[in-house]
Amino acid sequence: MKDETADDENWGQQFDRLPETAEDRVVEGRPSRNEVVEWWEERFGIDPATFDSYTFWEKGAGKIWAFNGEVVDPIQVEGLGMRILRTRQRHWKPSTNAVQRFCRDATKNVIELSPGEAKAFVAGHDQQLDWWEGDWGYLTAAHEISGDLEPLGVGLYLHGELRSTVPKGRQEELVKLD
Incomplete structure (x- = not known):
């Protein structure tokens, strides 16, 4: 005690x-x-x-x-x-x-992912995304769903690579992502 x-x-x-x-x-x-x-x-x-x-x-x-x-x-x-x-x-x-x-209302350090990038991210895959011109470090990875930008999770962006930090128990293989 x-x-x-x-x-x-x-x-x-x-x-x-x-x-x-x-x-x-x-x-x-x-x-x-x-x-x-x-x-x-x-x-x-x-x-x-x-x-x-x-x-x-x-x-x-x-x-x-x-x-x-x-x-x-x-x-x-x-x-x-x-x-x-x-x-x-x-x-x-x-x-x-x-x-x-x-x-959902973040105005900084939000990386908007395409459908393919979002699928890879939520499945736990790291990916080379040299197009990001924002800060390095922990970012909000997001994707547009039904007209709204929805946060998917935390990504770590270093040296052109977005590393997915989605916990293993929450990773998903998405079939369709609008």
Whole structure:
């Protein structure tokens, strides 16, 4: 059991609310709520107001979760809302669920894939896409479906190659993609 007096340590078996600002931080390395919201705005152009009703939590080292509601802090549960981001590494990585949920309105770092490229992406295949002229790093891979641009998942773009990070259990072999 965690020593309840050790508030300045990260404990991987419970969710701890992110501090509002960096000045409020007591656990070294833990991002603040403001830093998380700013990252989504800077990386994908997501309006910060999108996250107004969400609380942010860390469980483990750098696994950030969003919860649309309020609960006691800290809380020992297996899951709380949706895992949205992995921090505590050089480049923060968004989760597939978060990109699919929040990046419908993204204005930056969205790579629009053709039907063939989208099929390859959701099947988990990496592909050479030298035509992309945007940022390198983690992108939202998207495809137009029924007139709307829909986020498919997270891709890692490096040296002209789009690497699919669609989790193996969610990869699909699509027969038809409109």
